[in-house]
Amino acid sequence: MSTKKNEKKQTINSDYIAPRKVTIKHIAKLAGVSFSTVAKALRNDPVVNVKTREKIHKIASEVNYYPNLLAKGLKNKKTKTIGIILNDLKNPFYSEIYKVIGDILNEKDYTMLLCDSNYDQKLERKNIITMLSNGVEGLIISPINESSDNIKFIIESGLKAVFIDSLPEFHNINYVYVNHERAAFLAVEHLILNGHKHILLLNGPEELSSSQHFLRGYLQALSKYKIKQEENLITFNDISIESGAEALKEIFGNKGIREVDFTAIVSLSDLLAIGVYEAAKEMHFKIPDNISVIGYDNIFATNYMHPPLTTVHQPKNRTGLYSINILLDQINSDSQECKKMIIDPILIERESVRRMN
Amino acid sequence: MSTKKNEKKQTINSDYIAPRKVTIKHIAKLAGVSFSTVAKALRNDPVVNVKTREKIHKIASEVNYYPNLLAKGLKNKKTKTIGIILNDLKNPFYSEIYKVIGDILNEKDYTMLLCDSNYDQKLERKNIITMLSNGVEGLIISPINESSDNIKFIIESGLKAVFIDSLPEFHNINYVYVNHERAAFLAVEHLILNGHKHILLLNGPEELSSSQHFLRGYLQALSKYKIKQEENLITFNDISIESGAEALKEIFGNKGIREVDFTAIVSLSDLLAIGVYEAAKEMHFKIPDNISVIGYDNIFATNYMHPPLTTVHQPKNRTGLYSINILLDQINSDSQECKKMIIDPILIERESVRRMN
DNA sequence: TTGTAAGCGTTATCAA
């Protein structure tokens, strides 16, 4: 028995050449105690002698010991890790959200596993599995579609999750949702009150839940003000500056400004709205003189554009803050009660909408 | 012996109530084989019978099996995870970088552990340890200071790393560096050639290596054109819109535009430059009529500002692309040769600089 | 106060 133990230690010793990561066993050897004593000492368990504890801590810091979180996680199912799945890391809208999440995580000594699903449901599924496989303690996700199998999969997995930017129809879930329907309504109403009757909708991808909510709000506003809905004024697009510009250029085609059949544009995302500005440069039309534009999100850049973009503000800080707090609460308190928050967006009037009446 | 084994299985069975994560042991039981056979089958080891393999795969997908990456990582020191440590997740400059990193990682089935150090060296150290503890296979870091202990710590840890946005003086390291010195030189030279002689430097934090390089470039340009350096025109600031605006407001104080002793501003970051725009709004001066501004980074927003910001472009895509490729190469090929890349920035002339001559 | 041993979910080696 003791021979065997010695053999084992020999093996470790003979590895000296390659600088191995130091473990509690190495420390134990240096301190001349058993490795379980080291484990206890490192966690400052009062059961171990103060002298021993100090000695062990001293050694640990001398050899730059840091624990292996994989081993720890494997043992206690606590990885101190939370997962974030978003659709476009580059969109400043999301950046603001995970910035505040990151700050809180820093404070609470959690780590963030971040994935970008690129608005692709297959990738989204893969990312969810990655999170599960990595044993994250919780998940914050902005799902592509709120009634997709991916959501069911998350729920059934038992992983604690907070959905953001969406409104999945399950009762045993948490979400923090900024009311997109209301946002669209606010935007379109603002346009209508300024005398616009033909309003182009630059929506996101059709399968995106956000797009669906936004469309609903758009339609609601039209209907409230008895404005006829025009099929050709509803467009679905990828969410990026480029595709916003692309969409406009396509619509214009050979037409001149005067021949185009709308006077204003609402868009699901400020990025798309910036695309309109880009198109304006290239196609030589003026905002808001020829075409009015209103965005959504209120990303920082919109305030400095020319003209400053009228947009609907999404409280991104609060979204991040609430979602991470709800998640951490649930992780650390076993309280199974679900939190559902709906935040109201706010119209920010700037100078990209022209008064027609 | 066999009794004991049965007892163990009983224990697992009696856990039925709480829906446990399924492991290869559960599958083994369902399939009526040993768990080591399952392990082999799942990795499609041809040593196991085709029938058995198929059966096991079928069961695995029925019960939604996914492997425990913690266990896997513990066993083979391969976590399929890479760490990214940056200083401000909200800065679009960084977003663009980790967007492309994320895309590549998606492709190669790696996961990204992302930390924000907030320009704080203590936090940076903590984040490095977190990465080590989590067993990342590689690290991409934009360090705060390139000669800090944190860098040495990384090198000594043996973790494969690529440094970005900095130029640490060690030979056995990789870096992808955009030449900040050159960037500052380009910017200041542009200002000088347009007739500016009193140029305010809105630099980043003093301990930031980037700030130091940038300052060097600023000084170089002044000296090349025989312009006297003025101490009070060199300022260090946090990198954000707010602190850019703050700095300007403080400088102005009670002075009017005419009394201020510079005609142009160079800044280490577009964010700071946007702060100048913000100040311009509040203090009622005009860019470039009263004050010229030139930024650095060329974040997407600068092109749409009023006036469009003249800035120096940093190839962010290439930074991301090169760094992740170098890292992945090194991880998967044991080639220990170090890669050092220096990328040249490019002046982008827009409309925020006034011609004085 | 300290040490022993089992176990977390895998992989890999060896035996059957």
Added chain:
DNA sequence: TTGATAACGCTTACAA
């Protein structure tokens, strides 16, 4: 072709 077993680094009863 399949199964038993040890090991990865840690935690945690339990024994000494």
